[in-house]
Amino acid sequence: MTLRASTLQNWFIPVSLIVAWQVLGQAGLAPRYLSWPGAILAALWELAVTGELFIALAASLYRVAVGFTIGTASGILVGLAAGIIPGVRHFFDPLVSFLYAIPKVAFLPIFLLLFGLGHASKISIIAFSGFFPVFVASRHAVMTVNPLYVWTARNMGASPRTVFFRVIVPAAAPHLFAGIRIGLAHAFVVLFAAELIGSKAGLGTIISYGEEWVRFDLMFAGIVCFAVLGFVSDRILMAIRQRVLRGHLVGTEEGALP
Amino acid sequence: MIVQARDILLRWYSIPFLLLTWQIAVGSGLVESRLLPSPLRVWTVFIAEVANGALPYHAMVTVSRALAGFAIAAVIGIPFAALMAQWALWRNLFEPIFFLGYPIPKIALYPIFTYIFGIGAPSKIAFTFLECLYPIVVTCYFGFRGIQTRLVWTAQNMGAGRATILRRVVLPAALPSIFAGLRVALPVSIIVVVITEMIGDSIGLGFYINIWSTRFTFANVYAAIIMIGICGLILDQAMLFIRRRAIYWQKEAA
Numbered sequence: 169m170t171l172r173a174s175t176l177q178n179w180f181i182p183v184s185l186i187v188a189w190q191v192l193g194q195a196g197l198a199p200r201y202l203s204w205p206g207a208i209l210a211a212l213w214e215l216a217v218t219g220e221l222f223i224a225l226a227a228s229l230y231r232v233a234v235g236f237t238i239g240t241a242s243g244i245l246v247g248l249a250a251g252i253i254p255g256v257r258h259f260f261d262p263l264v265s266f267l268y269a270i271p272k273v274a275f276l277p278i279f280l281l282l283f284g285l286g287h288a289s290k291i292s293i294i295a296f297s298g299f300f301p302v303f304v305a306s307r308h309a310v311m312t313v314n315p316l317y318v319w320t321a322r323n324m325g326a327s328p329r330t331v332f333f334r335v336i337v338p339a340a341a342p343h344l345f346a347g348i349r350i351g352l353a354h355a356f357v358v359l360f361a362a363e364l365i366g367s368k369a370g371l372g373t374i375i376s377y378g379e380e381w382v383r384f385d386l387m388f389a390g391i392v393c394f395a396v397l398g399f400v401s402d403r404i405l406m407a408i409r410q411r412v413l414r415g416h417l418v419g420t421e422e423g424a425l426p
Numbered sequence: 427m428i429v430q431a432r433d434i435l436l437r438w439y440s441i442p443f444l445l446l447t448w449q450i451a452v453g454s455g456l457v458e459s460r461l462l463p464s465p466l467r468v469w470t471v472f473i474a475e476v477a478n479g480a481l482p483y484h485a486m487v488t489v490s491r492a493l494a495g496f497a498i499a500a501v502i503g504i505p506f507a508a509l510m511a512q513w514a515l516w517r518n519l520f521e522p523i524f525f526l527g528y529p530i531p532k533i534a535l536y537p538i539f540t541y542i543f544g545i546g547a548p549s550k551i552a553f554t555f556l557e558c559l560y561p562i563v564v565t566c567y568f569g570f571r572g573i574q575t576r577l578v579w580t581a582q583n584m585g586a587g588r589a590t591i592l593r594r595v596v597l598p599a600a601l602p603s604i605f606a607g608l609r610v611a612l613p614v615s616i617i618v619v620v621i622t623e624m625i626g627d628s629i630g631l632g633f634y635i636n637i638w639s640t641r642f643t644f645a646n647v648y649a650a651i652i653m654i655g656i657c658g659l660i661l662d663q664a665m666l667f668i669r670r671r672a673i674y675w676q677k678e679a680a
Contacts, residue, residue: 177518201541259440266441269658271617273624274632274651277639281461356531361621365636379537387537394534402529 203384208392211385215374225393227287227369228359232401235291236355239298240348247303247347248340251310252332264303272297272354273361280366290362290370297358298351305347309340345409352405356398371397463645472649481634481653488623488631489657491547492615495554499611502555503562504604508596510563511570524563532557536622550622550630557618558611565610569603570596602676605669612665616658631657 186205193204215221250257276293283289313336321335363372371394378387445465451457452464463471475481510517510524536553543549573596581595623632631650638646 174514174518177515178522181519181523199541201538258437262438262441263444266655269613269662270651270655271613271620273617273621274635274647274654276624277635277647278461278644281639281642281644353529353531357533357617357621360531360533360536361624364625375534375537391534391537395530398531398534399526399529 201384203388207385208388211383211389212392215386215389220374221389221393224369224371224374224390225397228363228371228394228397231287231290231370232294232355232359232397234287235294235359236298236352238291239295239355240302240351242295243299243302243347243351244306244344246299247306248310248336250303250307251340252336257307260303260307264300268300268304272300273358276358276362276365280362285366285368290359290367293362294355294358297354301350301354302344302347305343305350306340309343309347310336312343313339342413345405345413349402349405349409352401353398356394356401360394460642461644463648468645468648468652471645472652475646475649476653481631481649484629484631484634484650485653485657487629488616488619488654489661491550491630492554492619493661495551495619496558496608496611496615498551498555499558499562499615500608503559503607504566507563507566508570508600510567524560524567528560528564532560533618533621536625540626545626550619550627553622554615554618558615561610561614562607565607566600566604569600569606572603573599601673605665605673609662609665609669612661613658616654616661620654 189198189202190205192198193202194206198204212221215224246256246260250260272293275296276289279289279293279296283292317335317339318331321331326334359370360372363370364376367373371390374390375387375394378384378390448462449464449466452462472481506520510520532553535556536549539549539553539556543552577595577599578591581591586594619630620632620635623630624636625632627633631654635647635650638644638650
């Protein structure tokens, strides 16, 4: 196996950053709050051995998974309905255009008071913030389906049901995934803010615990877990998209997205 | 006339309808009014807080931080993306950082920013810069790469120098994607500043929301939310206005 120059260049900055971080951190030349990779790995191991890591991970994962599923499912359902039925569209359009520009995190104190410090408040605010991008994407996707496709299918005697499942949904799918991806990114931002501002469990709690007790290695361990969780979720979503949209993406701009 | 009025009513009834339902639900005592103050109450608080200058002050703080981070990200990000599109070494060095780093929730890094830059404005601006940089660089990179080579060839054929090609061909051709990236990044900047102010600060709309919710005065929280919405709307409209001016040859619906 030969190493290509471009591969070497690809790895150059990340690897040298980590090596510099490790060397400077361990030698005590970097500020203490930066910790160093070795200590962070040790902290991760410590958290894993005591089992705290898995409890926190499970809490965060549970919140994201349930909240994101509720938000996405309702966003798709209402968005598709709004795209097809004018009555639904006229009800939701003004509401969404008003609420869309507002960061949903601003509602966090209200959700915290309504649903408490436990899972329910995080799940509901994640679902709330995930709804909007998915709604907008699916509404837009249905509205921009080429009417020729629908007419053609109708002309060949397809029932409204068949038209919906075999024409509208497949044609709208690429846009849908774009909206779902934004929803997923929002979910993690909101989760982080919610766990840091008011929570008793989850990765955010590990981070704030590390800050409070000046255990920067613990803080970074929480940050690393959070980043990995977000990254892996996005990759899974993209893998699902690749499978669902096989052939749809060839030669399009969306096929090249990172 | 009547048909038009009916049309407008059909399209816009939902907001007044919900506000009215809300007002009646609170007024009749069906809903706890501390948590869900009536729309009229929120409106009076909003007017009062705008009149006494509290909301405009915090909004100015939040918007100026957001715009500062956004502007630095734009000034650095656009040439950066152009270099990535043009120069293979630069692309190979930074592609993994931007493409693999893109889906990482960068908000997790915020605590480190507070240690490096302190709790005040610098950490917010630096973090907004980071969050805005990603969509700007990635979108602009695709924009610069997507420029049709025949445009460049044509200009070369007509004897244009490198500087002329950059200014008269490459930049105008990439402008739509540059604006697409900027338009994604602008609301991100507001969101990020509000979140980081909620996590820890003593001025700004995020702080305002936090402090009034700890005092259980939710009318002020809703007033601040309305203010954020207005700021976002104004910024987006300003961006669209600049876009229409800059890309005058392309008429595109928002």
